Amino acid sequence: MANWIARRWYWPLLFALVGIGAGASYGQWTPARYTAYTDLLVPPANLQVLPNDIYPQNLQSDSQLLDIESKLRLLNSGNVLRRVSRELDLPNNPEFNGEAKAGPNVFALLDGLLGSKPAPPDRDLEVMRTLAERITAKRVERSYMVTIAVWARTAETAARIADASAKAFQEEVAQADADAAGRAASGLKDRLVELKKAASEAEEKAAQFKRSHGLQTTANGDLLSAQTMAQISTKLVDANTRLVGAQARYDELTAPKPNETNPLGTLQSATLTSLRAQHASIKQTIDSLSMTYGAQYPGLVRARSELRGTQQAIREETNRILRAAQLELDQAAATVETLKGQAERARIAVAADNEAQVQLNDLQRDMTTKGAIYQTFLTRAGETAERQLLNSTNIRVISTAIPPVSRSWPPRTVLLAAGGLAAGFGLGAALAAGFGLLATLRRARKQLAA
Secondary structure: OHHHHHHOOHHHHHHHHHHHHHHHHHHHHOOOEEEEEEEEEOOOOOOOOOOOOOOOOOOOHHHHHHHHHHHHHHHHOHHHHHHHHHHHOHHHOHHHHOOOOOOOOHHHHHHHHOOOOOOOOOHHHHHHHHHHHHEEEEEOOOOOEEEEEEEEOOHHHHHHHHHHHHHHHHHHHHHHHHHHHHHHHHHHHHHHHHHHHHHHHHHHHHHHHHHHHOOOEOOOOOEHHHHHHHHHHHHHHHHHHHHHHHHHHHHHHHOOOOOOOOOOOOOOOHHHHHHHHHHHHHHHHHHHHHOOOOOOOHHHHHHHHHHHHHHHHHHHHHHHHHHHHHHHHHHHHHHHHHHHHHHHHHHHHHHHHHHHHHHHHHHHHHHHHHHHHHHHHHHHHHHHHHHHOOOOOOOEEEEOOOOOOOOOEOOOHHHHHHHHHHHHHHHHHHHHHHHHHHHHHHHHHHHHHO
16 A cells, blocks of 8 residues: 555645645635633522512522523523624624625526515624524533623624623513513502402491491490490499488488487488587576476576477478488489480390491401402502512623634634645545555456456
8 A cells, every 4th residue: 555655646745735725725714703701600590689579489409400591591582682783783793784794696686687676684683693693601510600602703893792692691681570570560550450449349338337327436446335335334333322322321211210309320410410419408408497497487488499499490400301312312213214224225226236247347357358458469569560670680790701812713724734734645645545456456357357
């Protein structure tokens, strides 16, 4: 084989030179690609900014990684690509809007010859297609670190697109959370109208029932009729106590007495005490004069006249006390009868109010339940609306993109020339060996034929 190659040594040399020229030409004329990288930290979405956030806290590692992988899909989504395109004005960049593609469009030339004008290309759509091909993201194994890689024809453009992609990704994740919170808030607000109406109707039913049945309650929520009945019962007990006392006093005053001048102990008054003392003094004077003078003695006659006057005054005072006791007894009895009537009416009113209170309790429970639901939805709607205004994403840019120093494709011209040299030399050597083998086989066939 070495002899075959040695006889045709110029073939490997020629192909090696062609390989060197092809590799060098490819390295010189192929448009360069520059790849820029930026690193993001995408931790689990467990940042709780509200005590009752609409997003549940998911602490399972598999679910967290699934959430991160799902977010990475947003990098090539239309929303992120549109944000990058608008921020960098890529529709006016020939590298991305399709104007820099090499080679004439044959179909466009044919349409021009036939007289029809082709439709202008959609630059925005072309930019999004180009960006989708050039932007890639990969999560580092066993970590929450994400690396975004972007290639472009210039190093500065690649770095700018990488940074813009990271920024657009952060904004899109935040916007997605805000949109979800906005939809939830909108749904809650739509439901609030019906809940408010139901709560108002329940309150109106309870109020209307209270008005129609005349139910009145105290500040503690007790029925006013029950409180009134309790007060009447207390007054009735006091009135019965006073009636018993007045009856006992009257019975004692009307019981048989030894004489009017020495009544029982209950028959007491300041006037009667004074009259008793006066009666005793006059009686003592009469006894003293009777022992000395005769019955016609003027002083004795005057003393006996004063004694009769005192006795008459005592009887009148005693009668007055008896009449007062009788009046007190009658008033106490009348008060007791009046309070008994009021207590009976209050008992009937309480019985009726208790029956109505049972129905009212059902209405109030329904009112409380609907009011609590409405208040819960109202509070939740307010929290959700505020949640829409908060950016709770904890995605951080660990390292911004740096313009690469060297191109990522094609490889260096020296390496391409070396590769072309090796490939050309190998191909030339293979061809030389092949043709040598073919010539040997032909000579062997001719020798056999001869």
